[in-house]
Amino acid sequence: QGFLHVSEIAHGWVRNISKFVKEGEKKVLLVKKIREGRAEIDLSLKQISREQQKRKLLDVKRFEKGKNIIKNIQEKAKLSNSDVEKLEDEILSKYDSVYGGVVDIARHGIKVFNDLKLSKKTLDLIKEASTKIRLPSVEIRGILELTDNSSNGVENIRNSLQGFENADQNGVKILYVGAPRYRISVTASDFKSAEKTLKPILEDIEKNIGKNKGVFKFTREESRKTGEG
Secondary structure (H helix, E strand, O other): OEEEOHHHOOOOOOOOHHHOOOOOOOOOOEEEEEOOOOOOEEEEOOOOOHHHHHHHHHHHHHHHHHHHHHHHHHHHHOOOHHHHHHHHHHHHOOOOOHHHHHHHHHHHOHHHHOOOOOOHHHHHHHHHHHOOOOOOEEEEEEEEEEEOOOOOHHHHHHHHHOOOEOOOEOOEEEEEEEOOEEEEEEEEOOHHHHHHHHHHHHHHHHHHHHHOOOEEEEEEOOOEEEOOO
């Protein structure tokens, strides 16, 4: 049982405790002191940053998801509690968490578990569980304005976008908005990867438009980030 003194809830005067802590709410607290002979642990909320709270709550969420995955596998494969312990130990010999291992499969395929001593049936069930994971992703996007006043202008612009327009290729989409505007978007696991994909595409389009003395303009739109689920 933990004890959170009002002085450890927030910096400064606390006028309304419910503004900081509510009944039934999950909070991340710092263990300040464990007193021998007492059934309580002294805790602190104000010494935990928002980033620390966010990171810890995500860890707890992932742990619970990992437990649910293992429970589901146990039921379908009819594993004993001893078998489950061995399964968890095998995964944790390579990963920090069960969920982390399943996420790795979702990203790179079941081959990442090839070095683990698991039965084919168990591997198939883990692979099935990985298909239900929504990986975190980012999307960067912007508006392309392409103008070519030559006699073959429309054809030149079409050729510049060939292979991308209305196609989903490596997370890249270019959609027609209305002359002379097109929206380009790139979806990837992180912003660095997305930018790495976008840069050569823009350079290639600009180069092709420039060959015919056309005008190229790119205006960024707000990026978006999707959490795991």
